[in-house]
Amino acid sequence: MNRDIHNIIIREYERRQKKAADIAQQHKEEIYSKIPRLQEIDNQINQLGIKYNKLILMAKGDAAELSLELTNRIEQLNKEKNCLLEINGINIEYLKPQYQCIKCSDTGYMYDSGEYKHCSCYKQQMISHLFSVSNISYAGHECFENFNELIYPDEVNPDKYGIPISPRENINNIKEKCLEFTKNIDNPNQKNLFFSGRTGVGKTFLSFCIARELLNQGRTVLYLSAPMLFDTITEYKMKAFKDDNFNDDKYQSIFSVELLIIDDLGTEALSDARYAELLNILNTRQTRDFESACKTIISTNMGAKKLFELYSERVVSRINGLFDRLLLAGKDIRSLK
Incomplete structure (x- = not known):
């Protein structure tokens, strides 16, 4: 019985994560339409990460220098992004997935004392399901x-x-x-x-x-x-x-x-x-x-x-x-x- 309930709970977490990601994406598209530069910044950050990863893998340049250069460039872009959001009165949290459980981000697990443990929200779901089948x-x-x-x-x-x-x-x-x-x-x-x-x-x-x-x-x-x-x-x-x-x-x-x-x-x-x-x-x-x-x-x-x-x-x-x-x-x- 516990295995079946566990699978139900995992599917529920997957549903919650997808819902949070979909809503966050809707918010991004809404803001992008109003402030196109924000989309350009996000695209640049993503492209930088891919570019520098390829350079490091291909051993073209010093890895430490490339990493520092990447960090500095992304930091500049994020500053510009935060400035644009502040000017337009937008909280950056509006663009992030909003999970039902902020402790585990709707995964059901938390890292504690060197190991992964079930979050309290998982335990509560388990109890609720146990009652429902009892x-x-x-x-x-x-x-x-x-x-x-x-x-x-x-x-x-x-x-x-x-x-x-x-x-x-x-x-x-x-x-x-x-x-x-x-x-x-x-x-x-x-x-x-x-x-x-x-x-x-x-x-x-x-x-x-x-x-x-x-x-x-x-x-x-x-x-x-x-x-x-x-x-x-x-x-x-x-x-x-x-x-x-x-x-x-x-x-x-x-x-x-x-x-x-x-x-x-x-x-x-x-x-x-x-x-x-x-x-x-x-x-x-x-x-x-x-x-x-x-x-x-x-x-x-x-x-x-x-x-x-x-x-x-x-x-x-x-x-x-x-x-x-x-x-x-x-x-x-x-x-x-």
């Missing part, structure tokens, strides 16, 4: 800064909430685990996350908080509801069956993206084939996680008992072994807003 809104409000534990009850009531501590203490513990998850995503020993709990207790919100944190770090993320996940797989298989060369980036991302979020597990149409697909996803991603970050978050409204009833023993076994199971409890947050 199914998560760039302008969304779901982030840890907006996390509010006060909307969770502070009372301890195991019969009511199904946990031995208050929902507020519980959600604070879960938040810490989520933050730890974002910090340790590259660690193969960091388990995946499995959020469960009734509707409206913040499972999707926390998933998006984690996703936004990682996206802002330049990580790849893909959010899919369970029905959307299996529809994507089914559509890919149908098209691939008809066309051996068919390729789908979103399908490939399911197995390779640094964070895959499967929301509302259990709302998809259930079948043995889909159990096998889910098991394949979990196994493939777990194998890749030993080489590079390949974590998964699953959320569901189902309790442990229902999970065992609906899914095969192998699927449940993988979830139990690979995931840190976190139960969210409390009132429906949406009803409190």
Whole structure:
């Protein structure tokens, strides 16, 4: 995914540079028509450079003397040019390409401490594109800064909430685990996350908080509801069956993206084939996680008992072994807003 986004960004830089050069050329032609001498000066400067380069290459004359002569002549021409511009009230910047990023001149790279590095504008473009392919809104409000534990009850009531501590203490513990998850995503020993709990207790919100944190770090993320996940797989298989060369980036991302979020597990149409697909996803991603970050978050409204009833023993076994199971409890947050 990152390679494809990189190519998109490079094409965007090429577009920006061409646009800046075209506008600068339009400005030059506009000024040349008003002050023909400026065009003559620019042509002379270009011709001088070519002339002296040829003389140096042909070893006709002392290179240092030729270079000094060239520098002096160009300096004289530039003085005349600047004088003409000043007399006519024209800023010399008007004739130069105006790039969107003055730090890298729309190349995406900067020379810093003896090496070329990505400019901050490149990193920002990368983040914007990562959001666009993640199914998560760039302008969304779901982030840890907006996390509010006060909307969770502070009372301890195991019969009511199904946990031995208050929902507020519980959600604070879960938040810490989520933050730890974002910090340790590259660690193969960091388990995946499995959020469960009734509707409206913040499972999707926390998933998006984690996703936004990682996206802002330049990580790849893909959010899919369970029905959307299996529809994507089914559509890919149908098209691939008809066309051996068919390729789908979103399908490939399911197995390779640094964070895959499967929301509302259990709302998809259930079948043995889909159990096998889910098991394949979990196994493939777990194998890749030993080489590079390949974590998964699953959320569901189902309790442990229902999970065992609906899914095969192998699927449940993988979830139990690979995931840190976190139960969210409390009132429906949406009803409190």
